[in-house]
Amino acid sequence: MATQSADKAVLRARDFWASLALIALSLFFLWKTSAIPFLGENRAGVSGAGWYASAALAPLGIFGGLLILSRVLLAISIRSGGAAHALSAVGIGWNRAEALRFATIAAMLFFYIAGLVPRVDFILASGLLITALIYGYHGGHARRALLASAVVALAGGYALIANGPQAAWNRHGDDWLALACWLGLTLPVLRAARQERALRVVPALAFFAPFILVCAMAFGFRQNVPARGGLIFKQIEHQYYVTLRPLWKD
Structure with a gap:
């Protein structure tokens, strides 16, 4: 019982720090989204015709939802004693396992946001990140976290270095590398x-979650999507406008 209680306290402490990081991340992106016209506003000569057609709709929904969920996680952690445990652990000194966990998560998010999202197909980039996060942190295996972080850093670092300027964002070399990294990481999964039966759903979840999201953004809400000329989405968009849309337009 004592071991289970200690493990639960550690998990709640992790939830406390994770919720703070997610709150900061969601607030940052909500602040960046506030520059996009919404509800008919006019900013820098750009007019938003209506909230349903605004490019701000999707990021507001995503990061607004993330902010709500992270605040719920923070409240649960505080009520369960996670905040007290986390702050006392900081006061005691260095915790190598916790430092490694947050360093690998930070590395993944950095290379995903700075390297993959602007340049690599959204489905490939997000599928790789989802696979890496679930595989790396399900069960608390440090080696898995290091491997998952290294794979995301490899794909994101290559995209950032090889296709840094915006003029090079439509190249597909980084798409192919991200696909290879995703498939390679799926093998140990x-x-x-x-x-671990819970990991069986990871390949399907990693593909269909970003697939549904990007299709809803592009064809449902008519939003701009990142890396629109990406390896997979380019084919989806072509089939939508050439094959599917004429079926109900005619």
């Missing part, structure tokens, strides 16, 4: 899924 499938091996681990033999003992």
Whole structure:
């Protein structure tokens, strides 16, 4: 019982720090989104015709939802004693496991946001990140976290260095590398899924979650999507306008 209680306290402390990081991240992106015209506003000569057609709609929904969920996680952590445990651990001194956990998460998010999102197909970039996060932190295995972080850093670092200028964002070399990294990381996920049943849904979740999101943004809400000329989305968009849309337009 004592071991279970200690493990729960550690998990709640992790939830406390994770919720603070997510709150900061969501507030930053909500602030950046506030520069996009919304509700018919006119900013820098750009007019928003209506809230349903505003490019701010999707990021407001995503990061607004993330802010709400992270605040709920923070409240649960505080009520469960996670904040007290986390702050006391900071006062005691260095915690190598916690430092490694947050360093690898920070590295993944940096290379995803700065390297992959602007340059790499959204489905490939997000699928790789989802796979890395679930595989790296399900079960608390440090080696998995290091491997997952290294794979995301490889794909994001290459995209950032090889295709840094905006004029080079439509090249597909980084798309192919991200796809190779995603497939390569899926192999240990499938091996681990033999003992950990929860990991069996990771490949499907990693593909269909960004697939549904990007299609809803592009074809449902008519929003701009990142890396529109990406390897997979370019084919989806072509099939939508050439094959599917004429079916109900005619």
